[in-house]
Amino acid sequence: MDSEQFRDAAHATIEDIITYFNNIPNQRVLPTVEPGYLRPQIPSSPPESPESWPAIQADIDAKIKPGITQWQSPNFMAFFPATVTYPSILGEMYSAAFNAPAFNWLCSPACTELETVMMDWMAQALALPNCFLSTSENKGGGVIQMSASDAVATVMIAARERRVHAQAKSEGLKEGTEAYEDRVMDLRPKLVALSSSQAHSSTAKAALLAGTRYRSIAVSLENDMALTGAELRCMLEELDGKGLTPYFITLCFGSTNSCAVDRFAEILAVLKEKPAWRQIWVHIDAAYAGAALIADEWQYIAQDFADGVDSFNVNMHKWLLVNFDASLLYVRNRHDLTDFLDITPAYLRNPFSESGQVIDYxxxxxxxxxxxxxxxxxxxxxxxxxxxxxSFVRKGITLGETFADLVRSRGDLFEIVTKPVFGLTVFRVKAAHLANGNGVDVNGVIVKPDEKADAVTKEVYETINARGEIFITSTVMAGIYAIRVVSANERAEEQYIKRAFEIILRTAEEVRGKWKGL
Amino acid sequence: MDSEQFRDAAHATIEDIITYFNNIPNQRVLPTVEPGYLRPQIPSSPPESPESWPAIQADIDAKIKPGITQWQSPNFMAFFPATVTYPSILGEMYSAAFNAPAFNWLCSPACTELETVMMDWMAQALALPNCFLSTSENKGGGVIQMSASDAVATVMIAARERRVHAQAKSEGLKEGTEAYEDRVMDLRPKLVALSSSQAHSSTAKAALLAGTRYRSIAVSLENDMALTGAELRCMLEELDGKGLTPYFITLCFGSTNSCAVDRFAEILAVLKEKPAWRQIWVHIDAAYAGAALIADEWQYIAQDFADGVDSFNVNMHKWLLVNFDASLLYVRNRHDLTDFLDITPAYLRNPFSESGQVIDYxxxxxxxxxxxxxxxxxxxxxxxxxxxxxSFVRKGITLGETFADLVRSRGDLFEIVTKPVFGLTVFRVKAAHLANGNGVDVNGVIVKPDEKADAVTKEVYETINARGEIFITSTVMAGIYAIRVVSANERAEEQYIKRAFEIILRTAEEVRGKWKGL
Known part of the structure; x- marks a missing residue:
């Protein structure tokens, strides 16, 4: 493909993208394809001879688009949003053109240096404490990761190494000796990573990757599924009693199930109670909800991170208008990462890296x-x-409040399970009208597990997604089957969230009616 | 940015990319910027109000391009190539537009299914044994990773878990019990990952991430830096003697230093000698050189992978015309990954994943x-x-042969260190004319370590990169300081490789003359 052909192809691609975006609201949010739909449509072997762009592009329409789940649809209310915007696409175009696997500064200084400045811009935009700035005296700084899952895996592994090396050194062992290696190996099996039961599964997966134990701490609906200081203390004491070493904890700033916010101040105070607990690496997972920090009225939350927090993560690719991937990871001390992740063979050495003046991400x-x-x-x-x-983030929060109010307005049918926050509403369908139903009203009363309500809610959820007018997520927490609705991508609007409520209402009445008739 | 503004901005971006690509050969391959060049040019805080695209785009020219290392330059002969092509940029444009963090099938069936089909296309194109096809009876298949480093980390962690779980189960322990967890924890510290000293540093880093021991096996210039069966056997016996458990080995198909190809057949035979050795996970790192398999004359190499190889990795983003990232990882048995990396919380459950009919990558x-x-x-x-x-891969190989012939033609000045292969030539500047120099001719004679030759070669290398007409890499292997030259990106041409040789020749004469005069 020469430059003339590229110009034509790229113009055609741009028109196709614009048309695609303009039509998204009219598209079904969930595709109707069946597993294995694509393979029969594609030749079983790669072509021997070149094909022209028009032939390739035609296949996008015919074969790819029918299999796309429309994350940009205003009817996408599942998981958390994953937004792409036009300027973000331009960024990807230049990024591809400048293609440089910039593993060190020299391999594209602009790539490294813009990353450092942008991480600082975002730290300011989110009002993070200064300790996370690259210019901080404590040698903090940020790095772009692919996703919150590799971010947590990276810091958990760094935490594991920080802990065992500190211990081995405190015992007078000398790095590089066999005795040192043996000791480090003996220490790792005692380590335990922690999080509340509401943390994203990526923390459990990170512990699996790191090869250390993992314990999930139960939390309760009474506390809106937030982890409390008392719950943490109880777990830490239990582990101490067993001779195990808690070394890492993920705290939720907006849990996946319900956007719970763990009680940071309380927890950080507990971690100061014992010298061994002070060594625990504290990671804040703010993958989605951290975006709210961009709005002044939420920035007070980040004040808690000024002391005792080792790392903080937020995904711009969720609620901050940048397409996947753009996961921002901040650390208080960059040496916590570089001391353990730096392996520099001869072919990666260069005067700039050796000087220590540059960052090699x-x-x-x-x-x-x-x-x-x-x-x-x-x-x-x-x-x-x-x-x-x-404005964008505030719009998402307002839409969430609108939706939560609609749910509350039909207390006969629905009950809210956790306090709606950051645009997310978690609720279930009541089954009080059924013989064994014991659903209760939402006014300050804690929702109780109820098998009938679970079954009805599940059927409502499955019916809605099968029909595909809107796409929502279900979950289970504190023994309760619930539906999650969040509408916060760029095309989200009040009309769609109202329509979504209508669909949920209609389906709930239909399912409840069916169950009553059984 | 609305769709009209996007169209204008995207058209301007396309023109800029075309102009940029057309001008690359005239640009200096290495930027002249100093560390920290960018920050003073960018506002210290993010803008409060929106800016227009022309203002943003102007900054690309003024601030970013001066800091780009030109990996697409025909004068880029460092590391390995990292090529971007026009159709690949179109792929990135569509990928950004379809933005879907497709963590499971349902979250964009097209994304998952095209990946499976493309991995099969590439397996065929590279003539990999059928066991790596997604349609194989042994449940093999491929997945796209970001880079060879996360590919090796992923398989090493899977190998670690496969080994310890198999052992714990063979002892009659029951998964989910405390005794089982304790046993798994006790087994991990005995594990040792292996590779030759010539494997990319990502294997040592993966062992660090996995938290297991790592041993590098020395190889020799006599064998062109390839790992032999005898060398491996010797290491395995040593580890057995110490009560340690080798569980993983990376074999090089084109080592970073010199494109060494480990002796696969010999090594796989050794691994069959003892039952415990048969359990070792064998990973082939073909990050760069694996691309050569696309040319029929190299495909015989892959026949060795039909039996005893657990995983194979090649980066299309090096030598196969797709921009970073596009690292292809194949496994013989997908359950080796999914048994240990699958953590499925309630909010990720869906009927398609539960059915087992689909892949959740x-x-x-x-x-x-x-x-x-x-x-x-x-x-x-x-x-x-x-x-x-x-044709593209063959061109790179031919250019490498041309360059190696030029180096050989000046046996008075240069000596080749390892057999040139896959477009890469590794050589040093002779210092035989200096009092202590003992450089020897290349005709079948092994090059010996020589401090004077090291010093002269290093100065030649540093002078060339400082002048920035071409960008090359140096390395140290078998105690020898050497220069690596490989020219295999899309703009590579004979005229540039000849000019590069002239620059190297001129600089070598200059440096040698200076040294002689001292």
Whole structure:
């Protein structure tokens, strides 16, 4: 493909993307394809000879689009949003063109340096404490990761190493000796990573990757599924009693199930109670809800992170207008990463890296190579301005409040399970009208597990997704089967959230009616 | 940015990319910026109000391009190539637009299914044994990873878990019990990951991530830095003697230093000698050189992988025309990954995943979310056709042979250190004219360590990169300081490799003259 052909192909692609975006609201949010739909439509072997772009592009329409789940649809209310915007696409175009697997500074200084500046811009935009700035005296800083899952895996592994090396050194052992290696090996099996039961599964997976034990701490609906200091203390004492070593904890700033916010101040105070507990690495997973920090009225939350927090993670690719991947990971002390992730063979040595004046981000993450992801962040922040980003996040929160009010307005049918927050509403369908139903009203009363309500809610959920007018998620927490609704992508609007409520209402009445008749 | 503004901005971006690509040969391959060049040019805080695209785009020219290392330059002969092509950029455009963090099938069936089909296309294109096809009876298959480093980390962790769980189960312990957990924890510290000293540093880093021991096996110039069966046997016996458990080995198909190819057949035979050795996970790292398999004349190498190889990795983003990231990881048995990487909380459950009919690639990798990277592979394979891809790889090999012949033609100045292969030539500057120099001719004679030659070669290397006409890499192996030259990106041409040789020749004469005069 020469430059003339590329120009034509790229123009055609741009028109196709614009048309695609304009039509999204009219598309079914969930595709209707069956597993295995694609393979029969594609030749079983790669072509021997080149094909022209029009032939390739035609297949996008015919074969790919029918299999796309429309995350940009205003009817997408599942999981959390994953937004793409036009300036973000421009960022990906330049990033691809500048293709440089910038594993060290020299391999594209612009790639590394823009990343550092953008991480600082975002730290300011989110009002994070200064300790996370690259310019901080404590040697903090940020790095772009692919996702919250590799972010937590990276810091958990760094935490594991920090803990066992500190211990081995405190015992007078000398690094590089056999005795040192043996001791480090003996210490790791005692380590335990922690989180509340509401943390995203990526923390449990990170512990699996790190090869350490993992314990999930039960939380309760009484506390809106937030982890409390008392619950943590209880777990820490239990582990101490067993001779195990808690070394890492993920705290939720917006849990996946219900956007619970763990009680940071309380928990950080507990962690100061014993010297061994002070060594626990504290990671804040704010993958989705952390975006709210861009709005001034939420920034008070980040004040708790000024002391005792080792790392903080938020995904711009969820609620901050940058397409996947753009997961921001901040650490209080970059040496916590580089001391343990830096392996520098001869072919990676160069005068700039040796001087210590530059950042080599390969030592801040699992992969060696990296894409130029800071560009899209730069483009989005400048195209929207902070004012535009704040308005966008506030719109999502307002839509969530609108939806929660609609749910509350039909207390005969629904009950809210956890306090709606950050645009997310978690609720279930009541089954009080059924013989054994014991659903209760939402006014301050804790929702209790109820098999009938579970069954009805599940059927409502499955019916809605099968019909595909809207796409929602269900979950189970505190023994309760619930539906999650969050509408916060760029195309979200009040009309769609109202329509979604109508669909849920209609389906709930239909299912309840059916059950009553049984 | 609305769709009209996007169209204008995207058209301007396309023109800028075309101009940028056309001008690359005239650009300095290494930027001249100093560490910290960018920060003073960018506002210290993000803008409050939106900015227009022309203002943003102007900054690309002014601030970003001066800091880009030109991996696409025909004068880029460092590391290994990292090529981007026009169809690959189109793939990134569509991928961004279809933005779906497709962690499971339902979250965009097209994303998952095209990935499976493309991995099969590439397995065929590379003539990999059928066991790596997704349609194989042994449940093999491929997955796109970000880089060879997360690929090796992923399989090493899977190997660690496969080994310890198999052992715990063989002892009659029951999964889910405390005794089982304790036993698994006790087994991990005995594990040792292996590779030759020539394997990429990502294997040592993966062992660090996995928290297991790592041993590097010394290899020799006599065997062209390839690992032999005898060398491996010797290490395995030593570990057995110490009561340690070798569980993983990376074998090089094109080592980073010199493109060494480990002696697969010999090594696989050794691994069959003892039952415990048969359990060792064998991973082939073919990150760069694996691309050569696309050319029929190299495909015989892959025949060795039909039996005894657990995983194989090649990066399309190096030498196969797809921009970073596109690292292909194949496994013989997908359950080796999914048995240990699958953590499925309630909110990720759906009827399709539960049915087992679909692939959820999140269980094949470390991150949960994933980009739609199969599109760019599809576009590149169709735009070039297999014929175009083969020609491209053959061109790189031919250019390498041309360069090696030029080096050989000046046996008075240079000596080749390892057999040139896959486009890479590794050589040093002779210092025989200096009092203590003992450099020897290349005709079948092994090059010996020589401090003077090291010093002269290092100065030649540093002078060349400082001048920035071409960008090359140096390395140290078998105690020898050497220069690596490989020219295999899309703009590589004979005129540039000849000019590079002239620059190297001129600089070598200059440096040698200076040293002689001292």
């Amino acid at each position: 390969r030592n801040w993450s699992i992969p060696l190579g990296r894409r130029f992801r800071a560009l899209k962040i730069w483009f989005v922040m400048r195209s929207y301005g902070l004012s535009g980003m704040k | 999140r269980n094949w990798s470390i991150p949960l979310g994933r980009r739609f990277r199969a599109l760019k592979i599809w576009f590149v394979m169709r735009s070039y056709g297999l014929s175009g891809m083969k």
